[in-house]
Amino acid sequence: MNDRLAPNALLDPSDTFAERHLGSDAEEQRAMLAALGYGDLEELVAATVPASIRQAEPLRLSGLDDERPLGEHELLERLGQIAAKNRVFRSLIGMGYADCLVPAVIQRNVLENPGWYTPYTPYQAEISQGRLEALLNFQTLVADLTALPVANASLLDEATAAAEAMTMAYNAAKGRRGVFFAAADCHPQTLAVVETRATGLGIEVVVGDPATAELDQRLCGVLLQYPSTDGRLHDLAPVAERARAAGALTIVACDLLALTLLRPPGAFGADVAVGNSQRFGVPLGYGGPHAAFLACDERLKRLLPGRVIGVSKDARGRLAYRMAMQTREQHIRREKATSNICTAQVLLAIMAGMYAVYHGPEGLRRIARRVRLLTRVLAAGLERLGCTLPDGPVFDTLRVELDAERHGTADEVIARAHTRRINLRRLGAGALGITLDERSDRHEVEALWTIVDGYRAPSFNAGQLAVEIGEEPPPAPHARDGEILRHPVFHLYRTEHEMLRYLNRLERRDLSLTTSMIPLGSCTMKLNATSEMLPVSWPAFNALHPFAPVAQATGYRELIRQLETWLCEITGFDAFSFQPNSGAQGEYSGLMTIRAYHRSRGDDARDVCLIPVSAHGTNPASAVMAGLTVVPVACDERGNVDLADVRAKAAAHAPRLAALMITYPSTHGVFEESIREVCDAIHQAGGQVYLDGANLNAQVGLCRPAEYGADVAHLNLHKTFCIPHGGGGPGMGPIGVKSHLAPFLPTHPVIPVGGPQAFGTVAAAPWGSPSILPISWVYIALMGGRGLTDASRLAILHANYVAHRLGGEYKVLYRGERGRVAHELILDLRPFKKSAGVEAEDVAKRLMDYGFHAPTMSFPVPGTLMIEPTESESKAELDRFCDALLAIREEIRAIEDGRLDPVDNPLKNA
Ligand SMILES: Cc1ncc(COP(=O)(O)O)c(C=O)c1O
Incomplete structure (x- = not known):
């Protein structure tokens, strides 16, 4: 019994969290402090963190009472009340996101299993064989379905994958072709991200109809969507052929489920295929996280961004897996890197790969055939009800032109659908988009007829129409020939027992935080507590479509606003953008924000970025992507950024100085005393300070980046704020800014977010990967x-x-x-x-x-x-x-x- 507890404190919750998160208790701390020669923790901190940057008052967070910390259970109840403000409708909006049935065996044993979600990127092959095999399954799945031989082990989302593919095309042409063509019927968020990315690289993007556009020798690449955003299947082979004749690469954004039935991009002339694997057993998550894929022709493999897993041999000649190409190689290339991707979407790629292992080719094709037949039945019924549908084959998405007199406007139909808790896509005043998915069934199809036809029940039903139209394969040239997924792994684990044991066998080959500490410097492999993880599986958080009307996401808005307030209080910044899906994407976003700020002041010439030689490789890579010229800054023999060199370079480049990127405490693991002077020198030369916040774990509550001189910083929520690393992703890299930069924060073409003078869009979803934000929210609220x-x-x-x-x-x-x-x-x-x-x-x-x-x-x-x-x-x-x-x-x-x-x-x- 703890006699020191006052009776009223004894009435407080018994399941408070801090003591579960913090590894050493008071006695152990005393022992460690004694070994170091300090009387208490504050003495040690005073000897470590420069007095000049310490925050004046203790960290207090809005709505949290340090005298009465919350218990884990009551906090989850409180979060449950916030989650309940989200209204989960069936979203038939499509646009690259389709709901699916997450196999329970994968949900429990991968998504909800710390053995899978807590490891780090598989740099140490000897203790990562399970993850490496699982990622190889993902690559095999992608390569097989796209019919392109080389696939990577995930990118952040479909839109950034398309942007990465554009960069590949630009580099394949050695930067000599500065124009990129994108089909107007790509998803709008993909076009927005591609256009934004192009500005930094100085590429001109032309958007148009590929069937009629002139494809000439100025083009480095052509981006097409198959099926198109409104569901049409165009024969893209002639476009690919014209692109090839002009010397440009053809990039096809595609849908893996559709490709189980449709002719793959590799067979109709594509050089690169990209897309989102979300519908392979990953929840919608209000936009993420999901794994994007990128596959390419053999001759482009050296330009491939991200990590690639390969088959090798161990010392005894037995089959073993390893990372064959990895971003670290890009990192070593620093400003010569062709991509800044580091954290990707490993956990979600593993889920998608396992979904294919679980269903196998027949199971996947059955799901695809069912979705396609339901869509054709829906189309046949809508035509009978007076709607007009474009001619030509479809997979899962219909463009529906309404008869205004009979059906009313698109808005009226959408409003009727809302009364039945269904979301549809508006494609114009009199047109709708409807996308069916694995969750759809005959009742849903019948409900849609009733909704479109002003609540009048049709005189036919789905079963009758299915018999009438019959199942037929996609017509030529769209039908896929031959078998898919012949690799044995997609045939061996059909029963749940076999699947369970396969997952467990792989998990046991790896080392995660369930085994022992993972002391990776710069990675902050801290506790990812179970209470933090539970809400990720709640449908109220993970079943929303990213483009559902914002009125259905009130709970999310509250959670994101609260998290933003707390992060502002922690860092001293005035506003945050939650769009970036990784630290590196945060770097790029922050630098683009800085550029937009300079431009708004007529300072167009500011294009130099100072970066210490000790910086993480993503820093120079991101700077180049933002169109900046990197000038390295020296470090002294003690590992500190050389203040004299900063001053000299800032002065030498003053008219062109855009920013300094600096990591604090430094990547050398030291709180540099001169950080304020470094920031002052940059400001005096008219530059902005970008702080790489990877090391924030040493600062929370002790000092605030915005107070000692940073103008913008990214936070790796997957380090300091407990989002698990998932074996190399997911992550979140929100950026905090001072008020003068807030107007330039990124926006989104479908759901407007960010500032009024936003520089563009960096991710497919407005708030990046919202379904993992509750993890950081719970951590902060409990601590x-x-x-x-x-x-x-x-x-x-x-x-x-x-x-x-x-x-x-x-x-x-x-x-x-x-x-x-x-x-x-x-x-x-x-x-x-x-x-x-x-x-x-x-x-x-x-x-x-x-x-x-x-x-x-x-x-x-x-x-x-x-x-x-x-x-x-x-x-x-x-x-x-x-x-x-x-x-x-x-x-x-x-x-x-x-x-x-x-x-x-x-x-x-x-
Ligand atoms: C110092 C530093 N900066 C940037 C990054 C990139 O972050 P992310 O992997 O989230 O893209 C890392 C990642 O390890 C890092 O350690």
Whole structure:
């Protein structure tokens, strides 16, 4: 019994959260502080975080009472009340999103399973074989259905995948062809993202009808949609042929379910195929997260963005998987990179791949045939009721021209549909779009007839019309020949038992946070608590279509507004955009915001971006995508950004200076004392400061980026704010801005968001991936201002404790002025190469033998390991990890002393 609890406190909830999230208790903290020579946490923080940037008052968050923290259950009840304000209608809006039946075995054992949702990107192949196989299934699925041989392991959404494909086309033409053609019947959000992306790269986008447009030699590529946004199946082969004759690439945005029946893009001349795999068993999620795909012809594979999984052999010659191409390669190329994609949509790609494994080719084709027949039955009935439908074959989407006298206007039909809790797409004053999906059935089709015909019940039913029109394959040239998905994996796991065991077998080959700490520096692999994850599965959050009328998403609006308020209070910014789906996409969005701001002031010439050499590779890659010229800034021997060099470069480029991108605390794991001076120097030269917020976990409650000089920053919600990494995604990279930048925040062509002078659109959905926002909301609500501040303090304590325990045997590369690291530390292993022939990779692999995931290898300094323990690990786990590294140091010493063979030793054989 805890006698210290006052009776009224005893009446408070017994399931408060902070002590579950924070790894070390008061006694363990005292022990660690004593080892470091500090009396309390505040003393340590004062020695770590520069006094010049500390926030003046404790962090308080609106609506949260630190004296009375919420219990997990009452908070979830409160969130349930917010969720209940969302109204979940059947959305037959289409536009790249189709509802589906998530197989329960996949929902429970992948989406809701920390064994699948907590691992990091599979950089360490030895402990990622399960995920790698699952991702290879996804790639095989995409390559097979698109009939293009090389597919990547996901992109952020269909719209950005189309933009990435445009960049491929531009680069394939070596930048010599500056025009890109896009068919007007692509989804509007795809056109918006492509047009925005083109501005940064200086590409001119021409939108038109591909059947009549002149395709000439100025074009690098042509983007087509199959089926089109309003459901039509055009024969695209002649367009592809004309594009080829003009020397341009053909890119086809397509639908994987339709391709089980339709001629694949690779067979009608496409060089690249892109699309959204959401309807393969992933909830709508009000826009995301979902996995987009990109497949291409063999000759373009070197230009492929994102990660590609390949088949290889292990040391004993057995089949093994590994990342064959990865974004890190792009990162190493920095400003020469062709894409900035880093975090992608791995968890969702795994779900989509597993959906295909579960259903197999026959199951998928049955779903597709059913959807197509229902759509044709719907069409036949609508024609009988006086609607006009375009001639030609369809898959799942109809363009319906209404008879004004009989049916009324599109708005009237849409209003009637709302009374039956159905959403339809408005395609004009007298036209509708209707998309059926896996959830559709004969009753829905009959209800649609009744709705369109002014609530009059038709004199026929769906069964009768199905018999009348019969099932027939898509007509030539659209029908697909031959088998699909012949790989054995799509034939082996048809029963639920087999599927369950397959999922479990793969999961057991991987290391996730369910096994041990994952000390990846810069990645913040902290607790992803179960209470945070539960709401992701609630239909009130995950069953909304992204373009459902906003009046149906009142709960979401409240949640997003609240989250924005809290993030503003935490960072000091004035407004946020939730559109970016990753940190790198946040970087790009932030820089585009800065550019729009400069332009609005007539400062068009500002196109130089200063970036320290220690920056993450996505920083220069994003700057180039935003049309900026990168000028590197030096770091000094202590790892700090060289203030003199910043001043010199800012002055030298003053008339053209757009921005500085800086990570704080630095990627070297240090709170630099000079951050204010650095920001001042940029402002004095007329530039803006972009802060890479990947390291916010060391700052919450201690200092605010907007107060010490940042104008805009992205936050990786998948680091600091507990969205799990999902094996390499999903993520969210919202950007916070000061008020002068708010008017330029990104908008959306379907649901207007952002500022009145928005620079454009960066994602397919208005708020990126809303269904994972409840994770961060729950984390913040449960922790409160005090809990979040404690999390930062403990992240710093744990890192310094690890540095202390290892510092005698390993060199800790960089420390702050008072000898302290921030929330992560870099161990320099380069000396061991000379003394024992041991490299960072050997130590990383040996750690796996001790049951740990390796720390981040060779970033930001080659030959080093970067460790980030986070606040969530217990002292016991930290000690276990330090003991493992100390034992490895002994093994290195044995090699150095000649007690172990330099080649045949536990490190080299790890
Ligand atoms: C310092 C830093 N900046 C940017 C990024 C890119 O973020 P994301 O992977 O969410 O695109 C990362 C990711 O690891 C990072 O560590």
